[in-house]
Amino acid sequence: QQFFYRPLPLAGKKALVSAGPTHEAIDPVRFIGNHSSGKMGYAIASALQSLGASVTLVSGPTHLPTPQKVSRHDVTSAQEMLAACSMYFDVSDIIVMSAAVADYTPLKVASQKIKKKDGNLEIALKKTTDILTTLGKKKTANQTLVGFALETENELQNAQDKLKRKNLDYIVLNSMQDEGAGFAGDTNKITVIDSKGQIQHFELKSKQKVADDIASIIAAHQGAINS
Ligand code: CTP
Ligand code: CA
Numbered sequence: 388q389q390f391f392y393r394p395l396p397l398a399g400k401k402a403l404v405s406a407g408p409t410h411e412a413i414d415p416v417r418f419i420g421n422h423s424s425g426k427m428g429y430a431i432a433s434a435l436q437s438l439g440a441s442v443t444l445v446s447g448p449t450h451l452p453t454p455q456k457v458s459r460h461d462v463t464s465a466q467e468m469l470a471a472c473s474m475y476f477d478v479s480d481i482i483v484m485s486a487a488v489a490d491y492t493p494l495k496v497a498s499q500k501i502k503k504k505d506g507n508l509e510i511a512l513k514k515t516t517d518i519l520t521t522l523g524k525k526k527t528a529n530q531t532l533v534g535f536a537l538e539t540e541n542e543l544q545n546a547q548d549k550l551k552r553k554n555l556d557y558i559v560l561n562s563m564q565d566e567g568a569g570f571a572g573d574t575n576k577i578t579v580i581d582s583k584g585q586i587q588h589f590e591l592k593s594k595q596k597v598a599d600d601i602a603s604i605i606a607a608h609q610g611a612i613n614s
């Protein structure tokens with residue numbers, strides 16, 4: 388008797404997934420952050436692993452357990468996330484940037500705890516480096532680069548602009564207007580746009596099922612560009 392094994396679609400492929408928020412230090416005890424839970428990125432890391440990829444998860448501060456058989460690299464700030472993602476990018480076939488990276492960071496980090504005084508406090512902020520744009524400039528023909536877009540208005544147009552501007556293969560639009568979708572919960576509703584402008588709408592479902600949808604789109608793209 389003979390057995391035939393169908394290899395997993397992403398066997399031998401390396402994936403880089405970023406997830407969670409970043410924390411930008413103001414002083415030794417305070418930071419600027421956001422409400423990202425990291426759940427969507429962790430679910431994508433797990434889904435890609437299930438399809439056979441060897442996955443590195445670059446994670447901002449979250450309260451989540453590391454998915455099985457995924458290698459995890461923890462970072463805190465946008466700058467640390469840029470350094471980690473840049474380090475893994477060249478060897479990665481698949482890059483999914485699902486982290487909610489801070490757009491601004493304090494111009495200076497106070498070396499001591501800032502003491503309260505009369506009147507208002509102003510903290511000067513400078514722009515962070517856009518990680519996805521940096522990676523998009525280095526992208527080669529056999530890499531699949533996926534970004535996310537969080538929009539509250541003019542969603543499809545803004546997402547499409549981001550896809551072009553950042554040189555992505557796919558952008559996953561998370562609508563904040565949909566009930567049950569977004570940052571903190573366990574469900575999400577997404578729209579995926581590809582570089583040809585094709586738009587795919589998905590139903591509201593669990594983040595793990597959403598991650599499976601994203602992973603199969605990626606597997607199909609890898610299959611197409613490597614055949
Ligand atoms: N992103 C990034 N580096 C940053 C900011 C964002 O890599 N410094 C990535 C996010 O991980 C996401 C994509 O860019 O995959 C889009 O993020 P989003 O916040 O929706 O868009 P921005 O380009 O930051 O523009 P804006 O916040 O003004 O809409
Ligand atoms: Ca942003």
